[in-house]
Amino acid sequence: ILNVEQSPQSLHVQEGDSTNFTCSFPSSNFYALHWYRWETAKSPEALFVMTLNGDEKKKGRISATLNTKEGYSYLYIKGSQPEDSATYLCACSGNTGKLIFGQGTTLQVKP
Amino acid sequence: GAGVSQSPSNKVTEKGKDVELRCDPISGHTALYWYRQSLGQGLEFLIYFQGNSAPDKSGLPSDRFSAERTGGSVSTLTIQRTQQEDSAVYLCASSLGTQAGNEKLFFGSGTQLSVL
Numbered sequence: 001i002l003n004v005e006q007s008p009q010s011l012h013v014q015e016g017d018s019t020n021f022t023c024s025f026p027s028s029n030f031y032a033l034h035w036y037r038w039e040t041a042k043s044p045e046a047l048f049v050m051t052l053n054g055d056e057k058k059k060g061r062i063s064a065t066l067n068t069k070e071g072y073s074y075l076y077i078k079g080s081q082p083e084d085s086a087t088y089l090c091a092c093s094g095n096t097g098k099l100i101f102g103q104g105t106t107l108q109v110k111p
Numbered sequence: 112g113a114g115v116s117q118s119p120s121n122k123v124t125e126k127g128k129d130v131e132l133r134c135d136p137i138s139g140h141t142a143l144y145w146y147r148q149s150l151g152q153g154l155e156f157l158i159y160f161q162g163n164s165a166p167d168k169s170g171l172p173s174d175r176f177s178a179e180r181t182g183g184s185v186s187t188l189t190i191q192r193t194q195q196e197d198s199a200v201y202l203c204a205s206s207l208g209t210q211a212g213n214e215k216l217f218f219g220s221g222t223q224l225s226v227l
Contacts, residue, residue, distance in 0.1 A: 020220025032212045043115075043202070044154075046215030089154065097142060098167050103153035 004092050006102035013080050014110050020076045021091035021105040027071035034099065035064055035075055036089040044089060047075075078111045113137075117203050117219035124193055127227055132188040132222045137212030141208030143186050144216065145178060148197040157201075160186065161208055193226045200224075 005024040012018050025033070032051045036044040048057040053068040061078045077084055085108050089103040116135040124130050146179050147155040156170035160180045171177070175194075190197055199224050204216040208209040 043218035043220050050214050051213055097161050097212040098159050099212060100156055101154040
């Protein structure tokens with residue numbers, strides 16, 4: 001896994017809006033896809049780890065999907081709240097365990 | 112310990128000096144990663160240790176950077192003859208390591224390195 005791309009780079013939404021971000025990765029030699037949330041002045045925290053094509057994971061108002069054949073994952077946030085403001089990172093690994101991160105999507109939720 | 116511990120939390124050094132950054136992973140975690148985040152950039156992979164296997168050093172930006180992991184636990188990242196472009200937050204993370212790449216990472220709070 002050499003190149004992980006995330007879009008958009010940043011996003012500003014109003015409280016209550018739903019939003020989604022994209023993570024693209026090379027589909028060859030894919031092993032696992034990770035999503036992390038990184039809040040200011042804190043350490044990144046894991047949201048999801050997915051491996052199977054068609055996988056869907058959910059944690060409260062946040063969910064993620066995975067398409068390994070076309071090489072993308074979506075992260076969805078339903079009814080955004082100010083506490084969702086953070087940088088969301090995705091990362092991919094091949095079967096060696098080496099984990100490569102994208103540049104992140106920075107979300108700002110305005111009250 | 113309860114989590115991944117990194118020290119120091121902040122390090123200011125003069126250009127040309129050597130620095131050592133320390134990471135103490137969660138007990139029992141066999142996989143350990145070093146990343147850095149330069150200003151305005153994403154998380155850049157530096158090096159990955161997995162058990163007793165040879166580390167993946169493919170992300171180290173130059174031969175001034177080296178890392179070791181003693182006894183399969185504590186890791187030290189050493190930067191020799193620091194340059195201003197080495198200024199960044201250096202993050203360490205660990206995972207169980209039983210299923211390479213398929214386990215969530217636990218991150219330390221990072222070392223903010225400033226090279227003057």
